[in-house]
Amino acid sequence: MAGWTKTPLWFRTLAVLLILWGAMGVFAWVQHMRLGAEAMGPATVYDRGLYASLPGWYxxxxxxxxxxxxxxxxxxxxxxxxxRPMFAASLIGVVVMFGWMFLATDIIAVKGVPLATGFPVVIFAIAVLQLWLAGMAVRRGWIG
Structure with missing residues (x-):
């Protein structure tokens, strides 16, 4: 635990919040696998078709x-x-996931820009923040 005593409380608090965020993401994945298109609530015909069209690697x-x-x-x-490498892998995964969703499907045309991109933009921003935070923590000697 490099630099734990000199790590600011805000940093440790943010790390705990990011753990909770990550746990919610893993829970969402479990629900996605368990419930399919219904994972986010009642699914429309479009949602079911989109889920059925997801490639195996998704x-x-x-x-x-x-x-x-x-x-x-x-x-x-x-x-x-x-x-840092974990957050980099996460960010790459987010970009590949949503990149495919937005480029290979008609989700934006069907659901509209705000609905289709709102939460993915938040997810992307948090993934970027996590990677930046880890880099800053390495530079400051808080992690190592």
Missing amino acids: DWVYLIAVGAGLVGAAMLLLGSALA
């Missing part, structure tokens, strides 16, 4: 995105520089 990329994010957050709290 579920694995989703798991990498959320799993690496959760592990990265735990590594951040534990003071390990492994947080």
Whole structure:
């Protein structure tokens, strides 16, 4: 736990919040696998068709995105520089997932920009924040 005593309280608090965020992401993946299109609530005919059209690799990329994010957050709290590559893997997973969704499907045309992109933009921003935070923590000697 490199630099734990000199790590600010806000940083440790944020790491705990990121662990909770990551746990919610893993739970969402479990629900996605367990419930399919109904994972986010009652599904429309479009939602069911979209879910059925997901390529086989999509579920694995989703798991990498959320799993690496959760592990990265735990590594951040534990003071390990492994947080940085975990967050990088998570960010790559997020980009691949949503990149495919927006480029290979008609979800934006069907649901509209705000509904189709709102939460994915938040997810992307948090993934970028996590990677930046880990890099800053390494530079400041808080993790290593």
